[in-house]
Amino acid sequence: MLRKVLLALLLVLGPVSAFAATMYISDELTVPLRRGPSNGHKIINAALPSGLPLEVLGEDKAAGFTQVRTPNGTEGWVPTQYLTSQPIxxxxxxxxxxxxxxxxxxxxxxxxxxxxxxxxxxxxxxxxxxxxxxxxxxxxxxxxxxxxxxxxxxxxxxxxxxxxxNASLQTRVTQLTDEVQDLKRNVMLRWLLSGGGLVLLGLLLGAWIKSRPKRSTWA
Structure with a gap:
């Protein structure tokens, strides 16, 4: 069935060149590689295995053979009917x-x-x-x-x-204390001055009394 499909495709495609394409040995059987495009040519490789990729070099449609190159570089001809364009x-x-x-x-x-x-x-x-x-x-x-x-x-x-x-109050207390001390000193100074004035007044009074002439009691 696969071969019939391939043949039908080849007939439909006609004489289209397949150079530089890659074809594969189908999975039907092993295929011999020959020197020329006919079964009468010498076999180079008796059994190319199924699935082997082949580089297409040319095709003889009348003879039904395709010229190929194997992966190891061997060139020859195989029947076109045993080739397929896809891996097996x-x-x-x-x-x-x-x-x-x-x-x-x-x-x-x-x-x-x-x-x-x-x-x-x-x-x-x-x-x-x-x-x-x-x-x-x-x-x-x-x-x-x-x-x-x-x-x-x-x-x-x-x-x-x-x-x-508190600091302000402390400052105020200090100021008031200083003022009290000043007042005490002023009071003491006034008392001293007052006492000194009285003493001086007494001395002056005594001196004045002494300096007055005495009156005779007999006069």
Missing amino acids: AKDRLAAANKRIEALEAQLKSMRENYQDVRGARSEIESRAAQLEKENQRLQAELAEIRRVSATAITQYEENKQLKAD
Whole structure:
């Protein structure tokens, strides 16, 4: 069935050049590589294996042969009916299996990453809740500190004012004490001056009395 499909495609495509293309030995059987485009030419390689990639060098449509080069550099002719433009089913299946394995590994990794992300998200949410509680507690502590600080500041200002008033009173007391001392000194000085004046007055009075002429009692 595969060969019929390939032949139908070749008939439809007509004499289109296939140079520089890559063809594959189909998975029907092993194919001999010949020196020329006929079954009468000498066989170079008796059994090219299925799935072997061949570089197309030319084609003899009338003879039904295609000139190819093998991966090791050997050139020859093979029947065109045994060539296919795609890798054989076995190789495609192997490639598909590898691709499936890669996709399954990728899917597994994505699932694991998704689980990790879910776990990380749950952990982040839990941590966020803890931080929110911690923030509320700190806010309450900060409010209490502010209240206490405000009271302390008020008391500090009051103490500062009391100290200032006390210092002012101390200064006033010192001034009053100095004034009292000055008054005492002034009073003592006045008493001294008054006493000295009286003594002086007494001396002057006594001197005046003595200086007066005495009257005779016989006159």
